[in-house]
Amino acid sequence: MKHPPLVESLIEAFTCLPGVGPRSAQRMTYALLERGREQGRELAGALQAAMDGVSHCERCRNYAERTNAEQNLCAICQDPRRDPSLICIVSSPANVLAVEQSGEFRGHYFVLMGELSPLDGVGPRELGLDVLEQRLRDGEIRELILATGTTVEGEATAHYILDLAREAGVSVTRIAQGVPMGGDLEFVDGATLAQALRARRPFAD
Structure with missing residues (x-):
């Protein structure tokens, strides 16, 4: 039929x-x-x-409602109580929500909207890494917290960002304890994420 x-x-x-x-x-x-x-x-x-x-927010690429304002910014980037020098790198808006639910982080975010995957045509520009590179050069950022996944693509993305940060002289840490290998932040509970943020460590090869 x-x-x-x-x-x-x-x-x-x-x-x-x-x-x-x-x-x-x-x-x-x-x-x-x-x-x-x-x-x-x-x-x-x-x-x-x-x-x-x-x-998308012009600063962090998270979702934002279009406005008539000069800059289209999300609520977090507009919040004067947040620390703009501390940036948490995540793969998706769902990861932003997961970190926010931990109640541990009071900085800003940079949302990649994916991870590096050359076979799928996802390169640095598709993830907005050219925008991040410029922000690193501007000197406002003092620390990047890498909260990308532990998949092959997530690791490749993390190392690419690490190289950008090193060139700009910016400190890089990575969330540590409590996040399982192969896991996704969207499915990690807030208490576990809070512990992971508190126990972040320098990220290196």
């Missing part, structure tokens, strides 16, 4: 989400059409608003 074109189009749209295959997308579509028309309209509105209104 073929779906009407509008139904087929909605099913295909849901499959763009990670972990959602055709069957899951079909169940979501049926649920909205059968019992959730109002929720579906709310979902459509929220999606439209987010797609139009969310961009």
Whole structure:
């Protein structure tokens, strides 16, 4: 049986989400059409608003709402109580939330939105490392805390950033105890992350 074109189009749209295959997308579509028309309209509105209104912070690359201000900055970069000379390097906005939940860190972030992966076409520029390099040269940053993953890609990314920091004469540390090898910060509890931040150590080859 073929779906009407509008139904087929909605099913295909849901499959763009990670972990959602055709069957899951079909169940979501049926649920909205059968019992959730109002929720579906709310979902459509929220999606439209987010797609139009969310961009990236000009300083840290985290998500930020577009404004008419001269600079488009996230809430953390705008917070005068945070220390802009202390930068935690993370791979994704989800990692920012994980570190924030630890309650241990009061600096700023730099969000890579991925990790180095030449085979997938992800190089330094795609991660904004040219922006980070310029910020290191500007002299405002005194310490980088590396909180990238412990995968092969995460390690390659960490070493690339280490080289940038050394050239700029900036201290580099790395979160240590409590973060398992091959683990992702998104799934580490706040207490473990707090301990890891307190026990960070110099990062070297």
